[in-house]
Amino acid sequence: MDKSPSANEIQIGGDHYKGRNDNDIQHWDIMSKNNVGYLEGNLTKYLRHRKKNGLQDVLKMMHYLDKILECIDTFGYRPMGMVPYSTIELFISQQGYNEHEGHIMYQMCRWVRREQVESCRPHIQALIDEYSTAK
Numbered sequence: 001m002d003k004s005p006s007a008n009e010i011q012i013g014g015d016h017y018k019g020r021n022d023n024d025i026q027h028w029d030i031m032s033k034n035n036v037g038y039l040e041g042n043l044t045k046y047l048r049h050r051k052k053n054g055l056q057d058v059l060k061m062m063h064y065l066d067k068i069l070e071c072i073d074t075f076g077y078r079p080m081g082m083v084p085y086s087t088i089e090l091f092i093s094q095q096g097y098n099e100h101e102g103h104i105m106y107q108m109c110r111w112v113r114r115e116q117v118e119s120c121r122p123h124i125q126a127l128i129d130e131y132s133t134a135k
Helices: 027-033 038-050 055-075 085-095 099-110 114-118 121-134
Strands: none
Touching: 027 038, 027 085, 038 055, 038 099, 055 114, 055 121, 085 099, 099 114, 099 121
């Protein structure tokens, strides 16, 4: 009897997973295993911007950041889970994230205070600026 491929073995649309190693940690596995919230998970998913939709994905990160801050201020939204440092470090390394992307990943996976979330704003803005100066 043939075994069906796992969800991690399938890609629907695009080729942003091409060349990945079987040992690479998958974003959705990190978020699910560590009970990271929907908003944080979606924000960090767009860190793939260099492999997908560029500036549009970075603008989506800023939009999600604004939503998280709005939820904190409006109804006391709090983080749900926390990813171990070693997992984040390995993921950042595998993805080849730069300083800005790494900061965003760390903060979204380990925040406790509003200031930690807000600290992502200049890093996302720096990514936006990269696209603006690249033209």
